[in-house]
Amino acid sequence: MIGRASFEAHDLACLRGGRIVFRQLEFRVDAGGLLVLRGANGAGKSSLLRMMAGLIGPAHGALLWNGDDIADDPDAHRARTSYAGHSDALKPALTVAEHLSFHAKLRGQAADKIAAALDAFALTKFADLPARLLSQGQRKRVALARLIAAPAPLWLLDEPTNGLDADSTARLETAIAAHRETGGIVVAATHLDFAGADAVTLTLGERKAA
Amino acid sequence: MNAAFALIARDVRLAWRHPNEIATILAFFVIAASLFPFGIGPEPQILARVAIGIVWVTALLACLMSLDRLFQAEVEDGSLDLLVTAPAPLELLALAKVVAQWITTALPLIVISPIVATMLHLPADGYATLLLTLVLGTPGLSLFGGIGAALSVNARRGGALLALIVLPLTVPILIFAVAAVDAAIAGLSPRPHLFLLAGLSVFALTIAPFAMAASLRQAAE
Numbered sequence: 001m002i003g004r005a006s007f008e009a010h011d012l013a014c015l016r017g018g019r020i021v022f023r024q025l026e027f028r029v030d031a032g033g034l035l036v037l038r039g040a041n042g043a044g045k046s047s048l049l050r051m052m053a054g055l056i057g058p059a060h061g062a063l064l065w066n067g068d069d070i071a072d073d074p075d076a077h078r079a080r081t082s083y084a085g086h087s088d089a090l091k092p093a094l095t096v097a098e099h100l101s102f103h104a105k106l107r108g109q110a111a112d113k114i115a116a117a118l119d120a121f122a123l124t125k126f127a128d129l130p131a132r133l134l135s136q137g138q139r140k141r142v143a144l145a146r147l148i149a150a151p152a153p154l155w156l157l158d159e160p161t162n163g164l165d166a167d168s169t170a171r172l173e174t175a176i177a178a179h180r181e182t183g184g185i186v187v188a189a190t191h192l193d194f195a196g197a198d199a200v201t202l203t204l205g206e207r208k209a210a
Numbered sequence: 211m212n213a214a215f216a217l218i219a220r221d222v223r224l225a226w227r228h229p230n231e232i233a234t235i236l237a238f239f240v241i242a243a244s245l246f247p248f249g250i251g252p253e254p255q256i257l258a259r260v261a262i263g264i265v266w267v268t269a270l271l272a273c274l275m276s277l278d279r280l281f282q283a284e285v286e287d288g289s290l291d292l293l294v295t296a297p298a299p300l301e302l303l304a305l306a307k308v309v310a311q312w313i314t315t316a317l318p319l320i321v322i323s324p325i326v327a328t329m330l331h332l333p334a335d336g337y338a339t340l341l342l343t344l345v346l347g348t349p350g351l352s353l354f355g356g357i358g359a360a361l362s363v364n365a366r367r368g369g370a371l372l373a374l375i376v377l378p379l380t381v382p383i384l385i386f387a388v389a390a391v392d393a394a395i396a397g398l399s400p401r402p403h404l405f406l407l408a409g410l411s412v413f414a415l416t417i418a419p420f421a422m423a424a425s426l427r428q429a430a431e
Contacts (some may be wrong), residue, residue, distance in 0.1 A: 053295050056431045079297035087288025093227035094220070104297045105216035106303075147293075 005031045005153060007052075007185050008064045014047050015059035021047050023060065027202050029187070032180045034199040037189040043205030045189035046086065049156045052187060055085040065154075079108075084160060088143040092132035096123055096142050099131065100149040107150040117148035120175050121168065136163045144172060147179075155179060156190040192200035211300035213343055214306035220418040221310030231276070239272040239319055240355055243326045254331040261330035262340060262391040268326070269319050269344065270351060274376060278353040278369040280307060281422075285363050285429060294430045304422035305415075308356040316348035332391075339394035340406060343387035350411035353418035354379040360425040383410055 006028060012171050013023035021044035029035045037045045048055040049170045050056050052063060054070060054077050062069045070077040090099060097118065118124045121141040131139065147155055155176070161169050169192065225232060246264050247257060284290040284307075293303050322338055323344055332340065358375035362368040390403035 029388060051424075053291070055294060061428060075297065075299075078295055083295045085288055085291050087291075089288040089292050091220075091224055091287065091289070093224055098220075098223070102216055102220050103292070106213045106292065106298065108213055108297050202360060 004066075005185060006064075006066055007033075007035075007154060007187075009061065010064065011061035012048075012051070012058050012063065012166060013060035014044055014056070016044075016047060016049060021060075022204055025061070025202075027200065029185050029186065029200060031183040033185055034176065034180060035185075035187045036201045037187065037204060038191070038200045038201060039204030045204055046158050048204065049083070049085070049187065049189055052154075052156050053081055054078060055083075064074075067192040069157065080152055082107075082147050082150065083153045083156045083158075084143055084147060085200045086162075088139040089137055090134070090142060093130055095128050095130050096134070096145075097127040099142055100145055103146045104150045107152070109150045111148050111149075113151070117145040120148045121145045121171055135195050137165055137168060140164055141168055141171075144175070148175060153184050155184060155186045155188075157186065157190070159189055161190055161192050211302070213296060214302045214309075217293075217303055217306040218310045218313070221307060222313055225310070225314035230343075232314060235272050235275050235315060236318055236322060238275060239268055239322065240326060240329075242268045242271065246330065257379055258331045258333055261327055261332040262336060262388050262395075264330055265323055265332070265340065266343075266347075266387050269348075270377075270380055272319055273348065273351050273355060274373055276311060276392070277352070277359045277376070278372055280311055280359040281363045281426065281429070282354060282359070282368060286408050287296065290426065290430050294427060300423040300426060301419035304356065304360065304426060305419045308352050308375045308418065308422075310350060311356070312352040316344075318350055320344045320348065326411060334397045335397070336391045339391045339400045340402075342363055342400075343390050343407060346404060346411060347383045347387045350383050350407075350414040353414035354383075357418050357421045360422040360429070363425070363429045377427060383407065386410065413416045 008028035009025055012025040015020040027035060037048060039045050047056065051058055054074055057071065062071065065077065097114055100114045101119050104111040104113065118127050121144055123141055123145055126134065126138060131142065134142065144160060160172055165173065179186060216346055243264055250256060250260065276292065284293060294300055296303065320341065323340065327337065327340055355376050358372045362371040365371050386403045386407045390400035393400040393403060
């Protein structure tokens, strides 16, 4: 569906509160690729993901999609990016299905993949349950089901397996594999080993900050 | 555009499922306005003179109560990241949030305002104009309030800061709203004041989406 997309960083630097989090960062992922971010706490995994999502701007360097700087066309970049951050972004009073259909509409897509999204993370039983009754792991699954409800070529996942049990982690791996098969790119900050030995690993914090 | 309607629908649905929030605001409106007769005496003539001012000021303060949570709630649960990274323009989404706030807060306040006005002996000639001023003026109130809510989103004690930012901006709205009703009661045409009031709301509409989006992007960093 995406063809020959590529996502790369050139000489990327991140400055947070006057402190250099990382610099001279380089990576390249092609269509169907998986980039796993590793590094100690505070090494800048979340900052890098937020930078990839366009939430923060790079202090230096650039992120390129198919060779074009994402800052040149932020609208197009937002349309192709699905970001699943630390927080689940759930409203206690809304049901699981309402969250997913709202997310699809928010991203300008038809709400016709809700059933598939619920199924992918074993949430069908809880579709009509308000979010306030969900457990931590279930909440995380709703957040991840958004990726299926509103498809986008680039997935940015910040600690996606946090709070997930073994079965749910396997479901996430299946979803990631299916996404990569269609040419999607996944960037994930995680401590777990994802299935797929072809993943590119980028370890942050190895370079000494000056 | 659909994204904006979806956001309005979601916020209205959320408000519908938390009816106690709007009930609290409406109760505040009625109770705060009913304190004035105790403070300044129950003489109908005095009350009639100040009724319109009291209705407007208390409605304004009641509006402020709901603005406090407008963007704060989105920041706290992480929804702001999803709004900022959505393909739709953030200006439009911020405006949608304000529209939903207006529907769920200002509209109920407008509906019960005649009751409060009756309690304060507002002269009969003033009611139609009072409702008109509220309909024309509260959108401006919500929009200026949205700017304040977006600016104070990451501040501690954001509510107090919000009041400091928003209340000065609402002074012109208050002046023309009260002047319009006073004119109507005096038998004059309230039209010039109403036009100015509508103009203020249009002015707010032209700047608020951009100001809100800019400060929300800052907040999401």
